[in-house]
Amino acid sequence: MRMSTITQRMNKSDLKLIAVLERTGGFASAQELHQILRREGDGIGLTTVYRALQSLVDDKIVDLLRREDGEAIYRLCGDNHHHHLVCKSCGDTVEIEGGAIEKWAKTMAEEFGFREVGHTAEIFGICSKC
Amino acid sequence: MRMSTITQRMNKSDLKLIAVLERTGGFASAQELHQILRREGDGIGLTTVYRALQSLVDDKIVDLLRREDGEAIYRLCGDNHHHHLVCKSCGDTVEIEGGAIEKWAKTMAEEFGFREVGHTAEIFGICSKC
DNA sequence: TTGGAAATGATAATCATTTCCATTTTTGTG
DNA sequence: CACAAAAATGGAAATGATTATCATTTCCAA
Numbered sequence: 001m002r003m004s005t006i007t008q009r010m011n012k013s014d015l016k017l018i019a020v021l022e023r024t025g026g027f028a029s030a031q032e033l034h035q036i037l038r039r040e041g042d043g044i045g046l047t048t049v050y051r052a053l054q055s056l057v058d059d060k061i062v063d064l065l066r067r068e069d070g071e072a073i074y075r076l077c078g079d080n081h082h083h084h085l086v087c088k089s090c091g092d093t094v095e096i097e098g099g100a101i102e103k104w105a106k107t108m109a110e111e112f113g114f115r116e117v118g119h120t121a122e123i124f125g126i127c128s129k130c
Numbered sequence: 131m132r133m134s135t136i137t138q139r140m141n142k143s144d145l146k147l148i149a150v151l152e153r154t155g156g157f158a159s160a161q162e163l164h165q166i167l168r169r170e171g172d173g174i175g176l177t178t179v180y181r182a183l184q185s186l187v188d189d190k191i192v193d194l195l196r197r198e199d200g201e202a203i204y205r206l207c208g209d210n211h212h213h214h215l216v217c218k219s220c221g222d223t224v225e226i227e228g229g230a231i232e233k234w235a236k237t238m239a240e241e242f243g244f245r246e247v248g249h250t251a252e253i254f255g256i257c258s259k260c
Numbered sequence: 261t262t263g264g265a266a267a268t269g270a271t272a273a274t275c276a277t278t279t280c281c282a283t284t285t286t287t288g289t290g
Numbered sequence: 291c292a293c294a295a296a297a298a299t300g301g302a303a304a305t306g307a308t309t310a311t312c313a314t315t316t317c318c319a320a
Contacts, residue, residue, distance in 0.1 A: 011267070031307075045269035050308065068250075070200035070276085071307070085242055094242050100234040105253045108226050112215055113258035121251040123235045128243035141286095141298065161276070175300035180277065200307085201276065 013044065013052040014061075018076065021062065026084070026093055027073040065120055087127035096123075143174065143182040148206065151192065157203040157223065195252070217257035226253075 020036055021028065028036070034049045053074055056062040063077040083098040101121045109117040150166055151158065158166070164179045183204050186192040193207040195214065205223075213231065215224040231251050239247040 013267080029307085043269090047269055047271095047309085048267080051267085066196045066200055070196055070202060072200060085238055085244060087244070096238050096242075098234070100230050101251065104228070104230040104234075108215055109253055109255050112224050112226075114215060114217070114253075114255035116218075117253060117255035119251065119253040121231065121249065123239055123244075123247060123249045125239050125244035125247035143298080159276085173300085177278085177300055178298080181298085 011052075013048050014056055016042065016044065017049065017052045017056060018061070021074065021076045026095070027065065027075045029067070029071050029073050033074070083121050083123070086122060086124045087130060141182075143178050144186060146172065146174065147179065147182045147186060148191070151204065151206045157195065157205045159197070159201050159203050161201075163204070213251050213253070216252060216254045217260060218254050222257050222259070 016037060017033060020033055024036070030046070030050050030053055033053070034044070034046050037044050037049070053062065053064075057064045057074070060077065062074045065073050065075070067073055082095045083101065085094040085096050087093070098121060101119065105117060105119040109115075146167060147163060150163055154166070160176070160180050160183055163183070164174070164176050167174050167179070183192065183194075187194045187204070191206070192204045193214075195203050195205070195216075197203055198218075207225075212225045213228040215226050217223070228251060231249065235247060235249040239245070
């Protein structure tokens with residue numbers, strides 16, 4: 001049995017990072033992912049974390065976004081594209097559907113003749129608990 | 131004659147930055163804006179450039195976006211709240227209306243009981259010229 | 261087993277952005 | 291004008307994420 005092209009490219013570090021991203025679900029920065037792995041007893045180095053994330057991004061296995069302060073955050077790019085509602089106070093995050101956004105982005109891009117279109121959209125506010 | 135609230139807040143550095151941003155038109159990073167002013171013989175300090183840009187952003191006089199590498203870039207913005215359609219290749223930017231987004235953000239936030247809600251949304255792709 | 265390629269990770273280097281703080285400029289008031 | 295308080299300024303150092311170096315280790319095919 002032959003493995004897929006993607007899997008052939010994967011090394012241990014890549015798989016570790018994917019596992020953590022699957023487990024945590026949402027977005028995480030390289031530093032956070034490194035801390036999580038360390039906390040779990042994995043001696044992986046920060047350099048390797050950055051390298052693995054970079055290659056996963058190159059292979060389009062994870063998405064790279066930016067926090068408001070410019071820090072890079074990563075998430076697995078599954079089939080279900082969604083957005084986030086983030087509490088500015090406690091950091092709680094809710095995943096939400098963005099059907100309206102998808103349509104909006106597509107329409108606008110077409111109107112101005114853009115192709116290979118992507119988009120980012122986040123909502124932030126203060127949640128009911130805070 | 132009484133000056134507007136905004137103008138009252140402006141200091142020399144703010145005005146210098148606005149002038150450069152008007153002249154250059156598009157987006158520029160703090161470092162670039164500093165270099166431009168220096169090249170023109172202005173001895174303004176980098177710290178002051180950052181401070182002025184920060185206050186202009188707070189006053190909603192300039193927009194703050196992020197380059198792909200996370201560096202902050204600034205641009206004068208009009209009065210009305212809008213979003214951007216950015217070309218990943220040449221950096222060209224189109225200001226677009228985001229009526230659908232405003233409604234979406236509001237609806238979602240209400241649904242989950244969030245208040246003091248804001249949002250970010252950008253569309254990126256490759257423009258017709260590239 | 262073995263030689264070379266790929267992977268790893270500690271350390272140092274980069275680079276944008278902030279913080280500190282001493283100095284200068286501006287401003288309001290008598 | 292003079293003078294004190296407040297605001298603005300900018301150089302230097304600190305910070306923090308990310309990248310580059312490089313010596314060492316792991317993998318793997320022959």
